[in-house]
Amino acid sequence: MAVWSQTSKTRRAVGVLALLIAIGLIVGGARVSYEVHDDDEMAAAFGLDTYTEVSERELVIDATFSGVTRRDGKLYSTYDRALGAVKRACPT
Amino acid sequence: MRRPAPGRNPFIKRRFVQVTSLVLLHSSFAPWAQAKWFCNPVLSCHSCVLAWFACPVGVFVHYSGYHMFPFVAAGTVLLLGALFGRLLCGWVCPFGLIMDWLYKIPSPKFAMPNWTGYIKYIVLIVMVFALPWFLGEQSLYSFCRICPASALQMTVPNLIMGKVTTVSVALVVKLAILVAVLVLAVFSSRSFCKVFCPIGAILAPLNLISFWALKPPVMACRDCGRCDRVCPVSGVPSERIASGIPANRAMECVVCHDCQEACPHGECPSGSDESGPFAVE
Numbered sequence: 001m002a003v004w005s006q007t008s009k010t011r012r013a014v015g016v017l018a019l020l021i022a023i024g025l026i027v028g029g030a031r032v033s034y035e036v037h038d039d040d041e042m043a044a045a046f047g048l049d050t051y052t053e054v055s056e057r058e059l060v061i062d063a064t065f066s067g068v069t070r071r072d073g074k075l076y077s078t079y080d081r082a083l084g085a086v087k088r089a090c091p092t
Numbered sequence: 093m094r095r096p097a098p099g100r101n102p103f104i105k106r107r108f109v110q111v112t113s114l115v116l117l118h119s120s121f122a123p124w125a126q127a128k129w130f131c132n133p134v135l136s137c138h139s140c141v142l143a144w145f146a147c148p149v150g151v152f153v154h155y156s157g158y159h160m161f162p163f164v165a166a167g168t169v170l171l172l173g174a175l176f177g178r179l180l181c182g183w184v185c186p187f188g189l190i191m192d193w194l195y196k197i198p199s200p201k202f203a204m205p206n207w208t209g210y211i212k213y214i215v216l217i218v219m220v221f222a223l224p225w226f227l228g229e230q231s232l233y234s235f236c237r238i239c240p241a242s243a244l245q246m247t248v249p250n251l252i253m254g255k256v257t258t259v260s261v262a263l264v265v266k267l268a269i270l271v272a273v274l275v276l277a278v279f280s281s282r283s284f285c286k287v288f289c290p291i292g293a294i295l296a297p298l299n300l301i302s303f304w305a306l307k308p309p310v311m312a313c314r315d316c317g318r319c320d321r322v323c324p325v326s327g328v329p330s331e332r333i334a335s336g337i338p339a340n341r342a343m344e345c346v347v348c349h350d351c352q353e354a355c356p357h358g359e360c361p362s363g364s365d366e367s368g369p370f371a372v373e
């Protein structure tokens with residue numbers, strides 16, 4: 001248990017490492033973007049595959065109301081992205 | 093830390109923070125001001141229209157279904173966990189507050205066996221990551237479908253407002269789990285937090301390395317056992333205090349500071365009325 005004592009260098013080192021990883025994940029997430037395809041049957045009938053680039057932050061927000069679903073290895077919007085920010089309740 | 097004045101409830105500070113958090117976390121009336129890109133590691137359903145922040149479990153469930161890594165969600169949870177450990181469980185989590193309130197109802201009390209604390213890790217791996225990964229984010233077997241916080245914040249209000257028109261098996265199961273969790277909380281303190289909470293499972297190991305630490309009163313401790321009696325998770329903090337280890341260096345500890353508040357340090361010969369043996373790093 002000594003390794004977890006108040007002054008343990010190991011504990012502090014692991015804590016600092018965890019902080020650095022967390023900051024790295026947040027900074028890395030800020031640079032990531034995803035292709036979210038429009039679920040447009042009309043466009044698909046003409047062979048068009050339209051999509052929107054969304055940031056990690058936007059995808060987290062989409063996840064809170066099931067605004068994106070995954071089919072055939074691709075992400076698809078479940079709502080009209082042209083609409084502004086409004087309150088959206090979880091459809092489930 | 094000064095000794096609490098006679099007659100004063102030593103735990104009232106935490107209760108005040110918990111109630112304030114409950115109100116503040118669910119007071120988002122303006123959608124443009126919501127910050128649902130930020131995962132607040134407490135059990136509060138982000139589908140609640142009044143919620144400011146995202147639930148990390150809900151985000152992990154969806155990202156597992158998307159087969160993607162949740163950079164921001166994982167980063168924010170790890171950041172807050174490394175800084176504070178499970179402090180948010182004890183001071184901010186709205187569901188933890190409900191657990192604390194229910195335990196005040198007079199009834200026979202018992203502590204959950206220690207081995208049940210491992211169940212939450214299985215819940216985290218299976219219902220938050222594995223099943224949504226294989227069955228999709230809308231799977232009936234993901235944690236969100238049985239989450240008692242979701243049932244309390246979404247399902248029950250929708251039932252009361254008549255928005256639920258069909259009674260499905262999934263709905264009945266979700267409500268039954270909510271009732272079971274609430275009833276169990278009356279008899280066993282923080283039972284859901286200890287046994288089932290996946291956010292607790294994520295934060296628990298971070299308790300061991302967090303920068304938030306209750307320095308132990310090695311010299312002043314007289315082994316009176318008061319800290320053990322008030323510990324809401326039956327964590328026996330006196331064992332760590334006697335070893336010179338911070339009281340919150342245990343995975344089940346919700347960092348409520350109740351052991352610190354209950355410590356009669358002012359009565360100890362080696363302590364003093366002005367400065368107590370406990371301190372926060």
